[in-house]
Amino acid sequence: MRETMRKSMLVVAATAFACALAAPPAARAAECDRECLKGFVTQYLDALAAHKPESLPVTADMKFTEDCKTLKLGEGMWKTFSRQTGYRRDILDVKQGVAVSFLVVEEGASPTLYVIRLKVDGGKISEIETMAVRNKEEGMLFNTENLKAVSPLMAATVPAADKTAREEAVKIALTYPAGLKVGSFVKVDSPMAEDAYRYENGQLMAGPGCTFFKGCDVMKTQMIPTLSEITHRVIAVDEDLGVVAVRMNFGKGSTFAGDGVLDVWHSFKIYGGLIHAAEAYCEIVPGGTPSGWD
Secondary structure, X not given: OHXXXXXXXXXXXHHHHHHHHHOOHHHHHOXXXXXXXXXXXXXXXXXXXXXXXXXXXXXXXXXXXXXXEEOOEOXXXXXHOOEEEEEEEEEEEOOXXXXXXXXXXXXXXXXXXXXXXXXXXXXXXXXXXXXXEOOHHHHOOOOHHHOXXXXXXXXXXXXXXXXXXXXXXXXXXXXXXXXXXXXXXOOOOOOEEEEEEEEXXXXXXXXXXXXXXXXXXXXXXXXXXXXXXXXXEEEEEEOOOOEEEEEEEOOOOOOOOOOEEEEEEEEEEEEOOEEEEXXXXXXXXXXXXXXXXX
């Protein structure tokens, strides 16, 4: 009887092992839960502060970009980073094993808007995608006074009754670039709450209290440019927070800087089937610049 039981246990163990090997990448990525992903962000920032890229667990084929350029780990911000400030907003996609973090950091005594995307595979970082915006000339807008603390709305967990399913949340978020493509959020009927707001590089650009230009106090009906060349890529979905992160290139007509265009890391707070808030970091890059992840 003991021998029969032992054989049965071996069969169960072997089956479980085979299933684990056969599991799709998304299932294996889910092994890194929210705390795990958050820990990788912390580990990355600690290594950055210590200027020790070698302390990071990375895969043999890890890819690293900053401001659309492929670099070696240890280059770029790794040479100039001084310290973190109190602003850090994480977007954690457990299903895909992805962490996105919007930060305000310092290089010397100067504030920098910094955003990172980490892809975690098998307990190691396989992808590092970053952007740094240092001033108004680089980003058109630059207001760190509004980035002293994370918005309570963006950081709040969405109650189960108000959650929007992952696939539907992505569809809703993508009505934003769809609206920019035709020059109207109304034309595409982007589902926005009446009090929805938008910040870009720390500047209030839409929603209650907006005075940046006439009519910007209502996000859905405000005047927006027609950006027919806009492209986008969904980079993370935080199902607990109801936040969808999307990287976009706004294309021609998005700046007044010669052939410059805006490279944008956007994030949308979505619950109850509506966009309630949008917060983004934006940087001017030469027209036609690939993100490195296209």
